[in-house]
Every structure is written in C-alpha cells, then in structure tokens.
Amino acid sequence: MTASRLSLLLFAFTACVHAELALDVPAIELKPKPEDEEVETTFKFRNKGDKVVKVLGLESACSCLSATLDKAEYQPGEVGTGHASFKVSTFVGRHEKFVTVNTDDPKNPDWQINFILDVPAVVDIIPKNLQWWIGDEPVKKGCLVKIVGPEPMKIIKITPTRQNVKFEMKEIKEGREYLINVTPDSTQETTIGALKIETNSSIPKYRNQLAFFTITQKPEPQPPPAAEGAPAPASAAATSKP
Numbered sequence: 001m002t003a004s005r006l007s008l009l010l011f012a013f014t015a016c017v018h019a020e021l022a023l024d025v026p027a028i029e030l031k032p033k034p035e036d037e038e039v040e041t042t043f044k045f046r047n048k049g050d051k052v053v054k055v056l057g058l059e060s061a062c063s064c065l066s067a068t069l070d071k072a073e074y075q076p077g078e079v080g081t082g083h084a085s086f087k088v089s090t091f092v093g094r095h096e097k098f099v100t101v102n103t104d105d106p107k108n109p110d111w112q113i114n115f116i117l118d119v120p121a122v123v124d125i126i127p128k129n130l131q132w133w134i135g136d137e138p139v140k141k142g143c144l145v146k147i148v149g150p151e152p153m154k155i156i157k158i159t160p161t162r163q164n165v166k167f168e169m170k171e172i173k174e175g176r177e178y179l180i181n182v183t184p185d186s187t188q189e190t191t192i193g194a195l196k197i198e199t200n201s202s203i204p205k206y207r208n209q210l211a212f213f214t215i216t217q218k219p220e221p222q223p224p225p226a227a228e229g230a231p232a233p234a235s236a237a238a239t240s241k242p
Contacts, residue, residue, distance in 0.1 A: 020049040020108060021074065021101065027114035032088050034122045034149050035203045040085045047074040054104040060097075064089065065115060067099045084115060090205060091119045122149030122206050123199075130211070132187045133218035142181040143211050144172075145197065152176055153199045153206075162193035165213060182213050191215040
C-alpha cells in the first residue's frame, strides 16, 4: 500500500470518529415552588459518539446556576450523570440559562447544557408602571395588585418614595385583589418613584412588592419611513441660492 493510499484511509477513519455529549431532551426544566430559595436537579446525558470525551471544565452563564458532572472522561456510548443547582432568589416567570462544558473534542469543544427555570408568580401588578407625560392633566391612574399564589395575602402598608403623589387603596376581593389609585400633585417636573407595598405573606421574599410611577418628557414622534424609491428631501443648503 502506498503512503498516499494509507494517508487517505487514515483521514477517512479519523473523519468517521467523533465525540458527542448530548442530552435526550432539548433543555432541562426546573419548576420550583414559590417558597423555594434554591432548586436542584439531577440529569442524564450520553456520549453518542465513537470516541472518548474528556471534560476540561464547566462555565456557567449566570452566577445563579452551577453544575457538576460525575466524572471527567466518558467512553463511547457511556451514560453520565450531572447535578445542577439554581438560586431562585427573586426570579419570577420563565428564564433560560445555560452551562458550557469544555471538552477535548476538536470539532465540538464546547457543549452547551440548556436549563429552563419556570418560577410560578405569587403577586401580579398590572400595570407595573403608571406613566404621565410632562404637561398632562394630573389625573388619577390605577394599578391592580392580584394575589395569584396558592395562599391569599393582605396589603398592610403602602409607602411612596416621592411625596408629590397621593394614593388610595381599595380591596376588590379579600386577600386576592387590590386597586391602588395614584394621583400626582403636578406633572410639570420629571418624577421617577415607586410605591413600596408591604404584605403579610408567609414567605419572606414576597412580603415587599414594588409598583412604579413616572412623569417624563413625551418622546418626539418619529418621521414615517420614506417610501421605497422616493427621492430624499432636499436639504436647505441644496436649495438655497448663493
């Protein structure tokens, strides 16, 4: 066998050999309870390739998420086990995070493990921000505070961070819905503030909520886009006479 023929065979063999760490699902879903401060999970993955994979390190895209694997080397077809921990903190709703596994595979050196954190809401404030433009009539506007968690809760205190607004609260449904109306004294000055809403929630991290109010300059309307093929407007310099 000639050297060139041998080189071609070796190249073809090398091209067929590959490593591939992979999950059986697109992403690992974590569904903590409202009171959870941290949620953990164990997951399985497999080396679907026909080459040994060595793990060189792990990097998380968020300080809230950490992960470990059970070993540093996986044989072809071998199933591995991982462990992940997510600090829930004040996260609410659906959040996508990932961990990158650095490997010695030259074709796929970085394997990304995707996680989805789905934290159930306990309090929903609609709208979250009450907006006035400078010069508007200082009319009353309201936000609805809905307790959507499993346990009802009462609003026991509201404190505005600015003193140039008045507010009033009305209980719509006991322990479940509250209407908070806010009226600015004036809309002549820029104001950015919040209502600190204190509840009697049995879960410490939900005892304090925030609703916002702002008085800002109304943005200038943007000119409509020019129709395709229309000539650009002539500038003053172009139309002025010397």
